[in-house]
Amino acid sequence: MGIDRRVARTRTALYDALVALIRAKDYAAITVEDILAEANVGRSTFYAHFTSKDDLLQRSLERLRDLLVGVQQGSGHGADGSNWDPARALFEHVGEYADVQAALAGGHGGAVLREAVDKVLADVLRQAMGVGPAGGLPRELVIQHMVATFNTTLRWWFEHRPAMTPAEADALFRQLLLRGLPRDAVAPFIAAAD
Structure with a gap:
């Protein structure tokens, strides 16, 4: 069974936000808050999918x-x-x-x-x-x-x-x-x- 479309959209938004931020600033300086703002996603939604920005990068x-x-x-x-x-x-x-x-x-x-x-x-x-x-x-x-x-x-x-x-x-x-x-x-x- 495939992944729910809303989940897929949320993950894609987070992956794309991380890539955009990496292109704009040093990875070490990127915070989860930066990713949330770039993706327009809430903190609880982020943590429902990923444990950290490293986890987001790995799973991207x-x-x-x-x-x-x-x-x-x-x-x-x-x-x-x-x-x-x-x-x-x-x-x-x-x-x-x-x-x-x-x-x-x-x-x-x-x-x-x-x-x-x-x-x-x-x-x-x-x-x-x-x-x-x-x-x-x-x-x-x-x-x-x-x-x-x-x-x-x-x-x-x-x-x-x-x-x-x-x-x-x-x-x-x-x-x-x-x-x-x-x-x-x-x-x-x-x-x-x-």
Whole structure:
């Protein structure tokens, strides 16, 4: 059974208010009162849905989960009409909210956001992969590797190549996941078997 429309509208108003405030001021300076005023929602209503602004930030990623699950199930399409896959959709979504990501990057909000994104990604992957080993490797190890590689690519993108498009960041992510690193790149860390 779906969520009540009034509840969905209230949560959307609160999520949107938080994003607007993050775009306007430092996350640490945002108070629940600021969120209430921006969303035009009462205190009791806020606390009926969320325990804190951190909880609101974490749970705002439910929309991201819905996007990824929808895309994974084949219902999502790119702006050019082509089918998206979850990884590409995620890079596109992050690109759309790059300013919010940058605003949260260094502070407590960034840590809350990274943890929530990690959880969403891992949960979506668990659902998509089913149970048992993945390609002969432990399932959880594969999931953690994909999440870590996504985070590494994302962080590198924003810190070193912010002008790069989401499609270009996605291509680098795919190369790291599908082809791995060349032998000469890993030689300083591990001995390559011949």
